[in-house]
Amino acid sequence: MSYQDDPNCYVGSFPKNFSYGPFEQNGDDDNTSLQEDHKPRILLMGLRRSGKSSIQKVVFHKMSPNETLFLESTNKIVKDDINNSSFVQFQIWDFPGQIDFFDPTFDSDTIFGGCGALVFVIDAQDDYQDALDKLQLTVTKAYRVNSNIKFEVFIHKVDGLNDDYKMESQRDIHHRATDDLAEAGLDHVHLSFHLTSIYDHSIFEAFSKVVQKLIPQLPTLENLLNILISNSGIEKAFLFDVVSKIYIATDSSPVDMQSYELCCDMIDVVIDISCIYGMVDETEVNTFNNQSSSLIKLNNGTVLYLREVNKFLALVCILREENFQKQGVIDYNFLCFRDAITQVFELRNKCQTAISRTRSGTPEPLPNGAADSTESVSDRSQPQLP
Numbered sequence: 001m002s003y004q005d006d007p008n009c010y011v012g013s014f015p016k017n018f019s020y021g022p023f024e025q026n027g028d029d030d031n032t033s034l035q036e037d038h039k040p041r042i043l044l045m046g047l048r049r050s051g052k053s054s055i056q057k058v059v060f061h062k063m064s065p066n067e068t069l070f071l072e073s074t075n076k077i078v079k080d081d082i083n084n085s086s087f088v089q090f091q092i093w094d095f096p097g098q099i100d101f102f103d104p105t106f107d108s109d110t111i112f113g114g115c116g117a118l119v120f121v122i123d124a125q126d127d128y129q130d131a132l133d134k135l136q137l138t139v140t141k142a143y144r145v146n147s148n149i150k151f152e153v154f155i156h157k158v159d160g161l162n163d164d165y166k167m168e169s170q171r172d173i174h175h176r177a178t179d180d181l182a183e184a185g186l187d188h189v190h191l192s193f194h195l196t197s198i199y200d201h202s203i204f205e206a207f208s209k210v211v212q213k214l215i216p217q218l219p220t221l222e223n224l225l226n227i228l229i230s231n232s233g234i235e236k237a238f239l240f241d242v243v244s245k246i247y248i249a250t251d252s253s254p255v256d257m258q259s260y261e262l263c264c265d266m267i268d269v270v271i272d273i274s275c276i277y278g279m280v281d282e283t284e285v286n287t288f289n290n291q292s293s294s295l296i297k298l299n300n301g302t303v304l305y306l307r308e309v310n311k312f313l314a315l316v317c318i319l320r321e322e323n324f325q326k327q328g329v330i331d332y333n334f335l336c337f338r339d340a341i342t343q344v345f346e347l348r349n350k351c352q353t354a355i356s357r358t359r360s361g362t363p364e365p366l367p368n369g370a371a372d373s374t375e376s377v378s379d380r381s382q383p384q385l386p
């Protein structure tokens with residue numbers, strides 16, 4: 001299915017009357033009240049044509065990078081609900097490039113108030129002085145309303161730059177942006193910088209980091225992955241959101257881009273093969289299910305091993321071939337890991353139900369141990385040493 005057939009994607013023009021409201025929900029007209037929306041929110045901001053809509057379409061709607069050439073300018077805030085799994089639930093708000101904070105229809109309290117992360121996109125192939133001025137204005141405005149926002153700067157379109165120039169631009173943008181903030185008396189505000197392009201995996205990697213900061217259970221997930229790899233002879237493990245290919249957690253060893261790319265490619269292979277050969281009947285939409293697993297042996301003695309965790313999440317591991325001889329132990333440890341993840345999910349769901357009951361006026365105590373999710377994962381499932 002091309003993105004043109006997908007009701008969640010757009011190619012055509014937007015209503016021409018530019019304003020900051022009413023908000024447009026991507027794919028349907030149901031404008032839910034902003035105040036009632038409690039999902040973490042990621043705002044995509046930056047100058048016109050910096051690449052905001054392309055990022056959102058490529059990462060979350062599987063649009064191919066070349067197709068973004070035909071995207072029209074955004075002239076309203078476009079809201080997109082991402083509900084891939086219980087851990088990956090947020091809204092992305094794509095802003096028009098020509099946003100004017102002094103416009104009376106721009107309600108900064110509502111927009112920045114419930115925001116988890118603000119991604120500011122800078123076109124690195126263009127002169128970025130205007131973008132830096134806008135970044136300073138945006139951060140100042142947003143921070144005054146909500147000091148908990150995570151500020152992420154994407155130095156974007158770096159595919160057109162050579163390696164030296166890329167590093168030089170990053171240094172320069174970092175330096176100037178932090179200087180500008182210091183001038184505005186906001187030197188304590190932290191900005192994270194990422195070099196990105198929709199033409200390679202860097203945009204998925206950067207978005208993974210943005211999303212991870214919004215997952216309160218991240219330390220628990222990392223802890224579980226650390227336990228799994230140390231007891232199974234695994235070198236690196238990623239917990240992937242299969243639909244978007246962003247990783248929601250990994251063990252605490254450093255991530256190298258090549259390993260991440262290998263794992264992403266493996267997911268593509270598994271999905272493609274499942275779609276072609278795994279469909280039992282024509283009506284089936286999701287061929288990724290609890291039977292899904294895959295093993296790829298590379299010619300350098302490395303094994304890639306993928307196991308399904310639930311409908312939306314997959315564990316992808318990289319390990320040495322000799323450590324894969326005891327596959328039974330690895331599989332057993334994986335089942336323990338999956339059990340633990342399920343418990344984290346259940347706890348999270350209970351907490352969310354309790355919170356919504358409290359909001360709707362029927363308070364209910366949070367489940368035991370909900371505050372400390374690391375300890376709440378039962379010790380029943382202890383991994384085995386190989």
Ligand SMILES: Nc1nc2c(ncn2[C@@H]2O[C@H](COP(=O)(O)OP(=O)(O)OP(=O)(O)O)[C@@H](O)[C@H]2O)c(=O)[nH]1
Pocket residue numbers: 046047048049050051052053054055065067068069070071072073074075095096097098156157158159160196197198199
């Ligand atoms: N070379 C390159 N081009 C990109 C990249 N990302 C986006 N583009 C191109 O940049 C152009 C503008 O992209 P958009 O996504 O429409 O930009 P926008 O920021 O949403 O623009 P407005 O809606 O006007 O604010 C398109 O032609 C994209 O193909 C990238 O990583 N590398």
